[in-house]
Amino acid sequence: MSPGGDGTLPVTNPRTGEVDYRVKAWSADEIAGAAGSLREEARAWDALGVEGRCAALGAWGEALAARRGELGEALTIDTGRRTFAHFEVQKAIDLIGHWCRRAPALAAEAQGGQSAQVPSVHYRHRLVPYPVVGIISPWNVPLILALIDAVPALAAGCTVLLKPSEVTPRFTVPLAEALTEVPALARVLRIVTGGPETGAAVIDQADAVCFTGSVATGRIVAAHAARRFIPAFLELGGKDPAIVTASADLDNAARAIVRSAVGMTGQACQSLERVYVQAAVYPAFREKVVAEAERVQLNWPDIDSGQIGPLIFPPQAEKIQAQLDDAVARGARILCGGRIERHGGGRWCLPTVLEDVSDEMQLMREETFGPLIPLIPYDSSDEAIRRANDSEFGLSAAVFAGTEDEAIAIAEQLEVGAVSINDASLTGIVNDVEKNSFRLSGLGGSRMGDSGFRRFLRKRALLIQTAEAAPITLFSEGQVPSA
Ligand code: NAD
Numbered sequence: 001m002s003p004g005g006d007g008t009l010p011v012t013n014p015r016t017g018e019v020d021y022r023v024k025a026w027s028a029d030e031i032a033g034a035a036g037s038l039r040e041e042a043r044a045w046d047a048l049g050v051e052g053r054c055a056a057l058g059a060w061g062e063a064l065a066a067r068r069g070e071l072g073e074a075l076t077i078d079t080g081r082r083t084f085a086h087f088e089v090q091k092a093i094d095l096i097g098h099w100c101r102r103a104p105a106l107a108a109e110a111q112g113g114q115s116a117q118v119p120s121v122h123y124r125h126r127l128v129p130y131p132v133v134g135i136i137s138p139w140n141v142p143l144i145l146a147l148i149d150a151v152p153a154l155a156a157g158c159t160v161l162l163k164p165s166e167v168t169p170r171f172t173v174p175l176a177e178a179l180t181e182v183p184a185l186a187r188v189l190r191i192v193t194g195g196p197e198t199g200a201a202v203i204d205q206a207d208a209v210c211f212t213g214s215v216a217t218g219r220i221v222a223a224h225a226a227r228r229f230i231p232a233f234l235e236l237g238g239k240d241p242a243i244v245t246a247s248a249d250l251d252n253a254a255r256a257i258v259r260s261a262v263g264m265t266g267q268a269c270q271s272l273e274r275v276y277v278q279a280a281v282y283p284a285f286r287e288k289v290v291a292e293a294e295r296v297q298l299n300w301p302d303i304d305s306g307q308i309g310p311l312i313f314p315p316q317a318e319k320i321q322a323q324l325d326d327a328v329a330r331g332a333r334i335l336c337g338g339r340i341e342r343h344g345g346g347r348w349c350l351p352t353v354l355e356d357v358s359d360e361m362q363l364m365r366e367e368t369f370g371p372l373i374p375l376i377p378y379d380s381s382d383e384a385i386r387r388a389n390d391s392e393f394g395l396s397a398a399v400f401a402g403t404e405d406e407a408i409a410i411a412e413q414l415e416v417g418a419v420s421i422n423d424a425s426l427t428g429i430v431n432d433v434e435k436n437s438f439r440l441s442g443l444g445g446s447r448m449g450d451s452g453f454r455r456f457l458r459k460r461a462l463l464i465q466t467a468e469a470a471p472i473t474l475f476s477e478g479q480v481p482s483a
Contacts, residue, residue: 002197009166014080014310015303017345023169025194031161034190035132035205038159042131045188046157050107052236053155053252054100056184061096062183063178064089070174071143076140078168081299081309082345084264088143095144097152098432099453101157106453109397127457129157134206136199136221138213139167139312140267140369143175148431149210149233149447150189151244156456161186163202165213166195167313170422180243203328206230208456210447214367215393215440222443233444233455236268237367241388242424243410246278247402248392252422254288257373260398262296262426263457265308265318266371269441270396270425273368275375276384286355289373290335293351296371300343311347311370317347320370323363327374332357338369346358350365357392375464385413387475394438 003009003025011021026034045053045468064071068089075085112124133153135144136478146164153160164172172191179186192198195215212235212385220222225232242260244253255259260272277285282471297306311317317340337352349370357364357374364374378384388397396418401407411419418435420426427435427448434449447456 003194011167011169012314013077013346014312015300015346017314017342017347021170023193025203026163026192026198027036028197029202031192031198031201031205031397034192035161035202038132038161038188038190038452041187042129043157045347046129050104050155050157052184054103055158056182057096057151057154058100059091059182060178060185060329061100063181064096065093065176067174067178069094071171071178074171074174075143075168076303078170079309079312080141081264082303084309087237088141092143095147095431099151099155102450103152103453106450107156107382109454110459115463116182117258120465122464122466123403124462126460126462127156129457130207131159132205132207133158133160133456134202134209134466135160135162136202136209136211136213137162137164139147139165140264142168143171145212146172146175149452152453153210153337153456154185154189156453158208158423160190161202161206162189162191163194163199165463166193166198169193186204197373199222203228203230209233211235218440218442231444233447235269235444235447236395236440236442237393238271238441239274239365239367239393239397239418240270240272240398240425241274241276241391241414242272242398242400243378243381243384243388244275244277244281245399245401245406245410246280246313247406248281248400249290249402249422250281250285253400254285254292256319256398256400256420256422256424258289258292258296258351261373262293262308262371263425264350265311266463267369268425268428270427271369272398273372273374273375274364274388276375276378276388277375278379278384282375286335286353289375291355293353293373294336296351298341298343298348298350300346300348308348308371309353310343310348311340314347316369317349320349320368320372323361323366323368323370323372327357328352328364330358332360332363332374333359355415359387363390385410389413389415392440395441396420396425396427396435 008022010019074087110125115121215218299306333352337350399407403448407421434446
């Protein structure tokens with residue numbers, strides 16, 4: 001959507017369906033100005049050293065903690081859910097704490113040594129941050145996904161131009177207000193708002209870009225970054241499969257799968273969206289999943305009740321309904337839930353368990369980003385692995401089995417970057433373990449674990465010759481030894 005004459009974009013409230021907020025869309029000139037001032041600050045921020053940078057980040061963490069109520073309530077309006085909104089605030093504070101503890105050791109990693117190839121040369125490494133990192137984030141977990149790359153980038157010595165999603169922008173106000181309390185950080189972190197045009201302007205100015213969002217936009221971002229010859233770290237969509245073997249604890253599997261597929265109304269990249277169940281236990285498992293799903297309540301009309309909120313982005317509701325219509329038209333059976341509901345102007349979807357699904361249905365091939373759980377019986381592990389791998393995505397997966405060995409034997413054959421064993425979507429809560437995104441689910445070094453810091457630093461090698469420098473006669477012709 002392009003901004004109106006006043007340079008703002010309309011924002012819909014997910015609980016009411018009404019446009020009750022407008023957000024400024026920064027122009028390309030304004031973004032260039034912000035990037036210019038960041039570039040002027042970049043050298044001093046790097047020179048401050050990791051301890052000084054972490055002190056500033058820590059002060060911001062305290063300012064955020066002092067505003068946790070305000071931030072949590074802004075996120076509540078942005079997303080239509082309250083408990084998770086406040087959880088996000090705590091997780092953001094914890095994220096800052098984690099990197100402030102971890103960054104000093106990682107920044108001290110630059111080593112020196114002697115070349116094994118040319119022993120007269122010794123070297124020192126310097127870690128050189130990208131001066132300006134552009135960060136573009138989505139609407140489903142607005143605060144965490146805005147900060148998950150920004151905090152390690154800042155700790156590493158980069159300055160950051162951060163553009164969160166225009167769909168959920170209210171939280172950026174208390175976030176930016178807390179920043180004014182830490183002037184050293186406010187000079188090197190600029191929070192800007194706007195839609196695709198502002199995002200493109202950010203890429204135009206950045207030295208590296210971190211993008212979290214859909215595959216479709218990820219392709220545009222990657223092509224844009226390639227034209228500018230800057231690295232693009234992409235974290236994109238998924239179509240995560242779960243495999244439940246006959247030996248699995250079925251109660252545990254049903255509980256974890258429903259939590260993963262339905263939590264945050266399925267609006268999470270690592271939500272399980274396909275469930276393959278060994279035929280011998282299929283009827284018993286189906287019963288347990290349906291019972292678990294039917295216990296889930298909407299947080300409507302009282303936001304402080306139930307477990308799931310509205311669909312945040314209205315067009316997403318149409319996409320989910322289209323996938324359901326396509327599945328039913330092709331013979332799928334809905335066991336519970338099954339349609340988009342309108343309440344108070346918002347759009348909602350109860351957990352929907354389906355069976356008799358086939359691999360060509362849209363809901364088996366495209367990301368849903370909603371609480372749909374298609375169940376598919378299988379006979380052999382080979383069949384389950386083949387069908388789980390039959391996807392253009394490769395984000396993550398889950399395997400439930402009676403023993404770790406049985407689960408690991410399956411997990412090692414899945415073409416994904418992380419596999420949760422006897423639980424689901426563990427990458428949503430375990431952020432300190434490195435993992436990559438496979439296939440169309442992403443590109444570039446891991447944002448999780450220590451690599452999430454290291455990838456913002458380039459290595460400059462200082463190569464010191466201790467012997468006499470070689471003369472040009474080193475290359476004199478006529479020196480080839482005879483065979
Ligand atoms: P989106 O791709 O529509 O938008 C993401 C961001 O890109 C927004 O800030 C948007 O303004 C910006 N943007 C749009 N066009 C742009 C352009 N041409 N140039 C630069 N920026 C542009 O994604 P979304 O709908 O906000 O988020 C949902 C998607 O994000 C889902 O596919 C989900 O799986 C994915 N996601 C992935 C992860 C992960 O870690 N892999 C995490 C969360 C969400």
